[in-house]
Amino acid sequence: MIRHIVFFTVPDRADLDEVRAGLSILTENPHARLIEIGTNLKTDPLGSEVDFVVYGEFDDEAALAAYKAHPLYQASIDRVRPLREMRIAADYETERATRTPLQVS
Template identity: 75%
Template sequence: MIRHIVFFTARSDEDRNAVLAGLSLLTEIPHARLLEIGSNAKTDQLGNAVDFVVYGEFDDEAALIAYKAHPLYQKSIDRVRPLREMRIAADYDTDKAARRPV
């Protein structure tokens, strides 16, 4: 399984609702097992720069590629990019991830 995690920061407080609305379009794309858009609760003592998190789980790399090829993905980019300050993304294969033994 592939986990896709993206962090976003809005350019201004006035843009936050529009960024959230633009990111929420991603939940309508059918290729993910799970896709969540969350607002950062900003309770961490060391850093709270991130405003929003996109978290997705995909069966495999092909599903992630299909997700990114969907027209709503580009529509979300078109809405969010002009309003965001920062975007950091990471994808990783859970089969290759380090784990604590159960």
């Protein structure tokens, strides 16, 4: 499984809703196993620059490539790119395909 994580900053606070709406387009892309759009809570005192996080899970590299080739991906880019400042992305492979709840004793 491939995990895809992207961080965004939005310099103009007035554009936050529009950027969130543009990122939300990604949730309709049929090639992702899971897509979440999150607003940073900004609770970390050492770094709160990031405004939004996109988290995605894909069966394999082919599914991730199909996601990026889908017209909804480009529609999101067209809407968000003019309004965002920073974009940092990372993809990594993992064996674990499901989330395991944290065990607290």
